[in-house]
Amino acid sequence: MKMTKRFLVFALSLMMIFSVSQPAFAAGAKKMTLKLQTHLIPADTKRVLQDYVDAVEALSGGQIKIKLFGGSSILPMKEVLSGVGNGVIDMAMIAEGYWHKLIPVSEVAGMPFSFKNISEAKDFMFKRGFGDLLKAGYAKHNVYHMAYETYPVGLMTNKPINSVADFKGMKLRAYGVMAEWLTQMGASTTYIPGGELYTALATGVVDGCHWGDAGPMYIMKFHEVLKNYMIPEPIMGAWNNLIVNMDLWKKLTPVQQHILEVSAMAMGSSLSTDSTRILAETSLSKMASDWKVKVNNVSDVEIEKMKAAAKVVWDKTAAKDPVNAKAIGMMKDYLKELGHIQ
Secondary structure (H helix, E strand, C coil), X not given: CCCCHHHHHHHHHHHHHHHHHCCCCCCCCCCEEEEEECCCCHHHHHHHXXXXXXXXXXXXXXXXXXXXXXXXXXXXXXXXXXXXXXXXXXXXXXXXXXXXXXXXXXXXXXXXXXXXCHHHHHHHHHCCCHHHHHHHHHHCCCEEEEEEEEEEECCEECCCCCCHHHHCCCEEECCHHHHHHHHHHCCEEECCXXXXXXXXXXXXXXXXXXXXXHHHHHHCCHHHCCCEEEECCCEEEEEEEEEXXXXXHHHCCHHHHHXXXXXXXXXXXXXXXXXXXXXXXXXXHHHHHHHCCEEEECCHHHHHHHHXXXXXXXXXXXXXXXXXXXXXHHHHHHHHHHCCCC
């Protein structure tokens, strides 16, 4: 199996840790192949998750293999949470916040105009306790939650956005807190599944959308029909995360559990996050040079208006649920510590 130097260092380090207390693999242990469905198209599924699949197989000595399935190839996206919970599929990659009505705290992952960079978002997830709140929320649905890849959320539109006033009259594809923030801006929003989104944009059903930032949008070919990209991205620190059927998770050995989760941290929050950021930079450049997409830099004066609207969304999100209130409180304390808010 071909592996990068970075992965080899990670794998050897992990194996040394495990070997101190117990063998990494039980002799004669049953091999398993897990089904993992994503919300991404097949090509992007492989780009984002193949390193994770390879890491898990290598570190488990071939005991755990993962088979990838692109969006809706087994279950419609709206059924994925229950499908993982009841074992129809073993694992899934999910865009955090999609099931905010069932897991309210999940929409706190990616609040508009909160974090200023990816490192802050990762620190909040892994070191500041937010990841624990997500694990508890998903556990109620018989799934185990693992943080994977964090990213900015950008906005592509058919008309330029240079001010708050430009949002008025626009109909945009959005969901969760992004939809709430866009509503505060004066736009109307609707949800359209990813597989139907290009057609909706091309036929004018909606005037724009979010789908990660420039890299994933380029893969989805939105630049063919949308010619404006807003800078800065409204959200820094949204997440694509992994969920595992809880009954399956409990049957795994502690070492196997560590392999799944630590591989997610190394291949997701490190390798995939970094490679997607590079993809975003090159994709935005291609959009501008080859497809005449205009990058619209919003002025500081208008950004302050957008931030004020974002804080309204923060408070509305906190008011929905006690756990939300705790998570937003944690976020605000962290932002004060960073000097981003008073």
